[in-house]
Amino acid sequence: MRTTRKRTMRHPLRSRPAAYGLVAVLGAGLLAGCAEDGGGSDSGDGKTTISVGVFGVFGYKQAGLYDEYEKLHPDIRIKENSTERNEDYYPALLNHLTANSGLSDIQAVEVDNINEVAGLHSDKLVDMSKVDGVRKSDWLEWKWNQAKAENGQVVGLGTDIGPMGVCYRKDLFEKAGLPTDRDEVGKLWEGDWSKYVEAGEKYMKSAPKGTAFMDGAAGLYNGAVSSYPVKYYNAAGELVYKKSEAVQESWDLSMRAIKGEMTGKLKQFDKEWDQAYANGDFASVVCPPWMLGYIKEKAGDKGAGKWDVAAAPKPANWGGSFLTVPKGGKNEKEAVKLAKWLTAPEQQAKLFEKQASFPSSKAAYPLPEVKDAKHPYFDNAPIGKIFSAAAEGIPTTPLGPKDQVIKTTISDIGILQVEQQGKKPEEGWNAAVKKIDDVVED
Structure with missing residues (x-):
């Protein structure tokens, strides 16, 4: 059993306001350049490189989640391609999806763009609802539905919310x-x-x-x-x-x-x-x-x-994103596994504790990293409880x-x-x- 001692946020700075692209993502040319060598491949040492395209600071690297996954999977290496601002990242992503080339093995999508991606490009993305081990019940219903295309396909797994x-x-x-x-x-x-x-x-x-x-x-x-x-x-x-x-x-x-x-x-x-x-x-x-x-x-x-x-x-x-997996990539199967792991309740809870990215997985809310979280700068406000209650009521x-x-x-x-x-x-x-x-x- 895990202890339920009170938690405080250790690294609360979130430099990726996920909503509306206010502070966030890569230039189109830079993304294209990264994507060329980012579509996962053999790293030359026998390891498979999984590329992850994101905008701003998603926090996976900073929270040590990439390192943790690589230790669990010694044959995998993760390479993150990060664009600073979403207004640069997203147009480039649309271009790559339209051309069906130059894509990273995993591509992040901001919440205000997910509807357009689902409407235009669901045929080029893996249906994450069909992935073994992915449980719809882990996510807030409204978050799960945001990534659903008209045909019922779920094009991405929710990361954080605001x-x-x-x-x-x-x-x-x-x-x-x-x-x-x-x-x-x-x-x-x-x-x-x-x-x-x-x-x-x-x-x-x-x-x-x-x-x-x-x-x-x-x-x-x-x-x-x-x-x-x-x-x-x-x-x-x-x-x-x-x-x-x-x-x-x-x-x-x-x-x-x-x-x-x-x-x-x-x-x-x-x-x-x-x-x-x-x-x-x-x-x-x-x-x-x-x-x-x-x-x-x-x-x-x-x-x-x-x-x-x-x-x-x-x-x-206000805010939130998704991880999508383009179809047909050389490392599609491994990319799906990584996307599933990064968005699992346990990883979302760790990300909140270390980066203040609030989980979209309601299964993470009872975990001590969320439930017992307090913020010392804000007079030890019980932010886990305050924001969990808000998340449950979002329409x-x-x-x-x-x-x-x-x-x-x-x-x-x-x-x-x-x-x-x-x-x-x-x-x-x-x-x-x-x-x-x-x-x-x-």
Whole structure:
């Protein structure tokens, strides 16, 4: 039996915000170059080299999982081909899938791209649901279904997810007259994102000088819209964002936050956002597990003990990826074994403990690495329990081929025009719609 001693996150920095390609992947030319020698082969010493194509930092190497697998399988060598940003990696991956050449033995796919991959290229990928030893019941149902093609084939196995919480500054909340205990803070807005905005209105009445309640309206929008069962596409695959309740209500909330001057007018992952953490310029941010390490890095020692984590108003997801195995590769059989092993509950739990990548395998949640996880920087917040509870409640949301484009355009064009340029809400919305219509067919 394994002991159930309390666990703390040892290396919480996650430098791959899996969602929306915000911080993440390889250049097309670089990927192509890697793929040429990456399609697994004999290494020359009698070992078989399995190539793994990823974007950003998936953490397998850093957590020692590749080394562990190679020790378990002395005849296998693993070579990771990593592109820094998903916006470079994904177009190149599509090109390689279309040409059916130049592919790594295993290819990672980001959640906002998995629907397009399943729709266009399921015939070129192994059906992972048919792999011996793969149990659907190990995964959260909504995660499993995200990788399912229309013909029922499951094109990839889920790696991580990004159940959302709200990270907040206890010292700033206290000065503004808001509760600081994480359970009481969660009750402030429990069940409704509009209550989060109401808390912001209360904060701003007594806000410490020079601070805002939240970093930016786009973070609020992202959290709110992701908590609905239908966002940009419906179950029939139809584009519905213009009349979507999720989009309309989340947009209105973000506009309310801007009008109430409760945002720092910051664009996430810009230098100004990073600096605002160090300066203590805002009191809260919607945060998935992988963001905790980012906050720790940017807020630094001055922020230690001041940050905490509370449950989000409603369960929502930001981020996550899948491992796919292209058909017909020289090492397809061994690649399937490796993909299955890397996404098994035990490995997902280890990855969370060492890299803060939250498991998409619900079978990992009772394991001590997850169940007992606490984060010392966030006042020993029981992040395993907080994010496990959120993960279980995330709705099954239909994905479409252009989810990422729509989401990013609404945030980076629509919301930012209102927030940073002072345009009217209808002007920001119309600008976003025009841009989306230019690239997405209705």
